[in-house]
Amino acid sequence: MAIQAITQQVLETALAAHGLRLRGCWQPQDGDTLPALPDGSQPGVVWMVGVVGSAFWPYFKASAFYSDGLPDPLDRWSRAIGEDLAARLGGVALFPFDGPPYHPFQRWADRAEATQASRMMLRIHPAHGLWHAYRFALALPGSVASANNGSITPVQSASAAPCVTNLCASCSGQPCLQACPVQAYTGEAFVLQACAGHLHSGQGEACMQGGCLARRACPVGAGQRYTPEHAAFHMQAFASRH
Known part of the structure; x- marks a missing residue:
């Protein structure tokens, strides 16, 4: 698939078939430890992929992974989807459960959308609260701009304004x-x-x-x-x- 065709809409359509959601993107910088793409080039954009609420649950439950009796069914389901999509788009899928060493998914999340630390040691989102998770990331060719088809405001991205309110500190009674x-x-x-x-x-x-x-x-x-x-x-x- 051509680089210019790897847009937000392409990814959203592919992920919707599994109940998954795009969770923003960020542009790699010097110091980021990312694998090279299959063609040997460096990734130009990293998309975060995850779940919000239980929207994905019926899709996962209907999969063979849920009922095959083998360990880590959700991780294996995520890996199958992520690696298939990465192969189709000329990219690399990265997973939070691969390690050690583990990829810094919480730091990546902060670069992609307005998450922040919570009293629960989980990242809290101003709209989703604690009811979200990251299943994998897609390191792809292109750039943040091309990934969003040149749009100024993608679904969420490293350029999006952070949440200025400290959600936990402002919560009455915690x-x-x-x-x-x-x-x-x-x-x-x-x-x-x-x-x-x-x-x-x-x-x-x-x-x-x-x-x-x-x-x-x-x-x-x-x-x-x-x-x-x-x-x-x-x-x-x-x-x-x-």
Whole structure:
């Protein structure tokens, strides 16, 4: 596919078939550690790809990865989609779960759209709250301008204005810090052992079945909270590793 054809619309159409969303783009700079493209050239633009709410969940659940009984079904589903799309567009797919060393997806996210640190140690978005995630990035030929077909304001990009409000500092009462039954979140750190111990006890059923109570207490983007089935999937995966 010609470089000029790799536009935002092309990517949005391809990703929509899987319930995935473009999450902004950024232009590589000196110091970014990125692999060369298949033709040996350096990437000119990196698109972030992810999910918002549970829109992708029916697509993933209908895939063979969900029910094949093998480990890491969501990561394998993401890899299959990302690598196929990268191959079609002459690019390289990058994943947050490849490592160590791991790609700095949180820093990349801040370059692509208006995310910021939260008390939950997750990136919070002014519209999506904590109910979003990045599944992969696409390093492609071209540039930020050509990727957006020369438009001034892409869906979100490194040129987009950041969110000037500190979402957590301005949140009255910060209910996320009050909702965790074992105070696993201090506002500055996550106490893994406290969380994992709670989930493996008889008292952790509410978190396991409906998702983290502290995360659910966040009022930002509350309309995009994960469905119970989707949230439980992530909690079960987390508990199985800790």
